[in-house]
Amino acid sequence: MSKSLPKTKRTKDDVLAELRAMHAEDARWKEGRTFSLVYYVDEEHSRLLREAYGEFMSENGLSPLAFPSLRRMECEVVSMATELFQGDADVAGTMTTGGTESIMMTVKAAREWARNEKGIARPEMIVPTTVHPAFEKAAHYFDVEVRHAAVAPDFRVDVRDVERLITPNTALIVGSAPPYPHGVVDPITELAALAQARGLLCHVDACLGGFMLPFVRKLGRDIPPFDFSVPGVTSMSADLHKYGYAAKGASVVLHRNRALRRNQFYTYSNWPGGLYASPSMTGTRPGGAIAAAWAVMHYLGEEGYLDNARRILATTDKLIAGIRAIPGLQVLGSPHMSVFAFASDSLNVYELGDAMEARGWKLDRQQSPPALHCMITPAHERVADVLLADLRDCASKLAAGEPAPEGSAAMYGMVGAIPDRKQVDGFLLDFLDGTFDRA
Template sequence: MTALPPRGRSAAAILDDLDRLSRDDVDWRSGRAFSLAYHAGPDVEALAELAHARFAGSNMLNVAAFPSLRAMQADVLAMVGDLLHAGPAAAGSITSGGTESLLLAVKAARGLARAERGVERPRMVLPTTAHAAFEKAAADYGVESVRVPVGPDFRAVPAAIEAAIDDDTVLVACSAPSYPQGVVDPVAEIAAVAASRGLPCHVDACMGGLVLPMLERAGEPVTPFDFRVPGVTSMSVDLHKYGYAPKGVSVLLHRDKRRRSFQAFSTDNWLGGFYGSLGVLGTRGGGPLAAAWAVMNRLGAEGYLGLASEARAATLELAGALRERRGVRLLAPPDATLLAFGFDDADAFAVGAALARRGFWVDQQSPPPSLHCTVNAVHRGVICDFLAALDEAHEEVRRSGSRAEAKAYGRAE
């Protein structure tokens, strides 16, 4: 066990140590990570770091003391709301990430159903592709998760979702796009099903919320997925993914303020006065918000359009190359910038391990056993190197017949 150093050490020695500690980290700035990290270039990163550092000590717990945070929060919510056509009545909040956004979407739906219909044994209906954080929400907020199988194209099936709804259902959810196979669910049909039963519909656009609007602007066919779709009542968008902000910032938007009110918590049942909070956390640094605000202003619509186009081009390049490879199976044509692929003649997780030995980090998932790439702008010049490493890794595993345990998507350590 390490104790505190008896005396403080020099800043230079500490920074050296930090460099040493990060020596074996995946090289995400060079596009070696097809997961976990996003990079819009050194200029954007440097600005984000400055903005983050400037507000690292501020506290989102009470923005009355930090009008700067209140103003940046309003700006960021308005910018995201504008992209998603949220309308003037919309109400949002800044959260710490996609998981917190989903937790709060579920909490709000539970609260609404309790208040309006007296539902005491809440259930939510969602496709098997919806993110694992919904399960965390189910466990933490006492909402039963009813998972509905997706079709052969890995998209949610509206009729199956409809059939799973009952009197205790409080929420229907879908994804734009789903994490595992990167396809956009038929949001309009699902939202229509939800609306016809008087239920809220959450669209998890944690991945696609900043990419799909840009692909639409670029003239690509994009399945309707945002607040223009009648029946969509809330959406989540992660700024620390394709917003290219540092980690710790996401947006949850509701179609109106009343819906948002059910995500709030308040108490005065202690000796410290009124405590109100829209999120899971209490104290929270202003750094991620300030960095997101700075990056969004730096990039503007033009910058995001360029980054989304680069990420999309890299995704299509990768998808096309995978389709041509013998023994490799692309699980679904990517609707945005995520894709998954499996192997007919090799163990996917062993190939993943062999890729890691070559410096590339891809996610491993099942069922079906497959590798997953979250492609972002940094990958534009990297696909050739990645394919060369993949071919080597694939051949090595095919020849040896080796097998491996799946690496975890997230770890509880």
């Protein structure tokens, strides 16, 4: 069904009513029923974000000369993030619209560094198999070769395999803190030492954990070194709109020094429209996202972030213990914070996911190995007991032979059985093509 531009104006109330009606069909994240995509705290927090974003909704961070307020806020956000990640006065960075852009800027900067400093025409980077797909996307866009390092049985990247993959064209080694699938921080100290010994760049993708792990450590948990305190780490990415609790889209990308950051920038001096200089991937840089990130960091402060981390860890501990107590279910690895996956050696976890979805829960499906995924926020504190009760009941019924409701299990089973991943990519292209066809 196609949609044409209305011939006449509609009232504000009419338009907003239709918006809200469509919104009612979306995932119920405010109720703690969704375990990805949204990092919800409470309504007071959300009102702050809306108001701060609204104050700068029309401003464009592309021009720091036109909007010095945005420049100041961005510099302060970068400074606060640098201190949080134990960087010194030499660390330099910018904000971006999200983790993917931060990662793309990292790869672009590594490519330029490799070309300019090493004379490598087509650089390579080594990433764990668990690294975020944004690295694959960046490599595709910027013509960088990706080499995949295996993970050990504890789901952390195997440093020996990373070393084996190094070639004369290697420019960048990547580790995650933590990777999204299993929530287990990679051995950053060892990766960075390897990179430093070979004269390579080392990036820590802390898009997920950057604004959680420092506070988890302050609460007394054993968190392995992952930031600029580690010699050899040359850049980091961390998302403010995840556990920084900012509005989408807001992230930071940080470099060990300004010389490295210069490789991220783009300039063009021959345009009749004037001199053009852009610090990141996008041209227009939404002022509202910068303002909301600045506002929430001042609003929460260390006290607020610690309080949220304490609540989240308590909920995570309860859920992990509860899941481990359900016959047939196992939590994968030893997660360092509030993200984890669980699998089964006796049940079809995709069918378990479908059974849970029929009860209103949205748990991400994972593969290699098949698993269900949880990302915990303050919103899940009040629903943990109900989730565990439903999970026990669904697992018990599947174990007794009761069929699961129709859902994604058949699709994941089919995809998992296809050895040619290019064929799976074709399936995904068809899916996207259909999803974004005319409404």
